[in-house]
Amino acid sequence: MTDVSQSKTSPADIKKMSFEEALAELKTIVGRLEQGEGKLDEAIEAYDRGAKLKAHCESKLREAQEKIEKITMGPDGEPRTEPFEVA
Amino acid sequence: MNDLFTPPPSAPAASGTTERGNNAPALSVSEISNSIKRELETRFDRVRVRGEISGFKQAASGHMYMSLKDDNAVLSVICWRGVASKLSIRPQDGLEVIVTGRITSYPGRSNYQIVIESMELAGEGALLKLLEERKRMLAGEGLFAEERKHRIPFLPEVIGVVTSPTGAVIRDIMHRLSDRFPRRVLVWPVLVQGDGAAEQIARAIEGFNKLPLTGPVPRPDVLIVARGGGSLEDLWAFNEEVVVRAAANSAIPLISAVGHETDTTLIDFASDRRAPTPTAAAEMAVPVRADLIGENQEIGRRIYAGANRLLGERKMQLEALARGLPDPRRLIEEKTQRLDDRAERMRNAVRGYLRNQTAQLSEISARLPHPKQQILLASHQLDSLKERMTVSLGQILPKRQQEFDRLDAARRMQAATGLRLERSVTALQSLDRVLESVSYKNVLKRGFSVVRGDDGAVLAADQISDGMHLNIEFANDRSVAAVAGSDKGPLVPPGGASGKSGSKPKKKPGASGEAAQGSLL
Structure with a gap:
């Protein structure tokens, strides 16, 4: 339940989560809700956080644009990227 | 080659070899080729040859083609499908083997070759031996240890690929990535074979690792080091120490995909995961987006349903409990009614009890007789007893007298004595008559x-x-x-x-x- 209270104070933590982390926590919340146990207000908070996690996962899934670049070395020896076309 | 061929007597070439001249009949290419073929097949009907396998390939038909080589020569080898399936070892480039078979020729290409019936391991080839030694050494340093392995991220944002910018490999990877989950891909172009290839590959791996977390070029979350299939020599760059060390030291999780499934190079031991093909590496790098979307939707549905059901259950519980709460007014009304009822019944009960007792008393007192009556009754009884006694006494004496008279003792005693005398006389008389x-x-x-x-x-x-x-x-x-x-x-x-x-x-x-x-x- 600590993560639930965190969600109230810092919902920003979700934004930093990887898709996998968000999905794992979402599954935990769903499992808990489906068991129908716990206090009602906790359940509501869990639902709230679950909805945010789901939205986060969705946004991660949405940003699926393909982009391919090639590494090249600049004159300073630092790597740069330039568009790359697959032959 | 002359010493190899002893012209058979029947060969048409026999006349031509001894006498060179314009008159000599010219043989056709086919004639001489077939003659050579016969000669080869007769002479080398069954031979054992030792060499290192190179350029092995298996055709779709199932036949196997390869070469046996040593330092100076190469021999083409054919293994027909029927034999190939029964070979005790699987042919592999670099393998030192001894094959048994017959030499034949392929007149169509002026080739000779050996068609093998069996193959056995002759020992490690030189390269394999080197490879084995290097592998032992690096393993001894712990570069291949399980605990060094990183977990491949589930959904990387950026994928770094170290491979040749041309060719099928990068195409296969990109194709499979966009099928599953399009991602941002950084290609670090390198030579994958030949001079300098190993150094380029190692530098690319290190270069990706050196990228700052926040910089113009994003640091990849996973690396793929890939190359298509080839001979042991072709793939050798991936066995070089610099490459193996770079892969082992990579902080970014690294997937190796070098050659085909049967090819194993040392980078495969040092990488965090080994993919059998570049395509498979792409599959390991990203999940299937459509599946995830479906899963996320399903989870969204479940979380909604779960929360809904939770609320619904609580609501139902509340309603059920509320139904269980009785109306206090009705509670009092009912109690009041019961009280009135009881009071009424109590009053009735007292009255009824008294009535009942009175009735019982009068009944009992009615049954109680007066003393005078009792005395009268007793005296009546006494009188009656007295009378009965007198009567009885008066009756007893005549009765006894009568009984005595009835006995008639004197007469009956006399009669009895007379009768006895009479009977004796009669008996005597009858005896006398008998005597007479x-x-x-x-x-x-x-x-x-x-x-x-x-x-x-x-x-x-x-x-x-x-x-x-x-x-x-x-x-x-x-x-x-x-x-x-x-x-x-x-x-x-x-x-x-x-x-x-x-x-x-x-x-x-x-x-x-x-x-x-x-x-x-």
């Missing part, structure tokens, strides 16, 4: 007589002697006679009769007995 009936005197009446002596004893015939006095008794008379001597004979019968009549005289006392008896009466 059997008396000898009755015999005398029929003419017999009794002869007695003087002493009165009845005589038998032989007791009679001359001169004896005989008293003869007849029925109604007695006479005395004397015996005048005679024949004894006629006298015998009276003697016999006297025997019988011996008891007769005794009759007389009997008769006198009768008289006595008569007097008794």
